[in-house]
Amino acid sequence: EAQVTQNPRYLITVTGKKLTVTCSQNMNHEYMSWYRQDPGLGLRQIYYSMNVEVTDKGDVPEGYKVSRKEKRNFPLILESPSPNQTSLYFCASSRISPGYEQYFGPGTRLTVT
């Protein structure tokens, strides 16, 4: 089954404790992206990647890191989480051509206290 998986689905952590949210897709997609969803703000792109070792900033990259060492994986790293990073996070993937839709993971609900 074609899918994007994210782990963990739920995470409660404390300020400053480094964490990683994993994202993996099995569709051989080149394009992968991370978003955060906050009430009243829609989805905002954090980082995206067009292929292995190629990453670019989205609209809200501050406080986040990503890496793309393998085509299927695109982890999101919060090196020193803060309460304002409490949010719902989505990973998505698509073919590299801009005309193709994104496939989204189920989301990760992160709470930073």
Added chain:
Amino acid sequence: AQKITQTQPGMFVQEKEAVTLDCTYDTSDQSYGLFWYKQPSSGEMIFLIYQGSYDEQNATEGRYSLNFQKARKSANLVISASQLGDSAMYFCAMRYYRDDKIIFGKGTRLHILP
């Protein structure tokens, strides 16, 4: 700044009626793609329809159609014969061909009334 505006935070529509969800965008780019996604209360994101900026025909996918007016920079989603299962949050999104960034609108919450 490039942005997408969805002017209707919430809408209530009677079942079986047609619905139009508004989406306008602000860009000086000529090459881009427009997407609509549905997010039910269960939280997943579901792709509905795509329109390229150079497509001359409006896109259609089953009960969904996209009313694309490039000069007005609008890409409204039309749902014909609405169903109770259409109750959800709907997001308009744009992907820029220039740098492959993607931006989303803030969404419209649609409620279908029986």
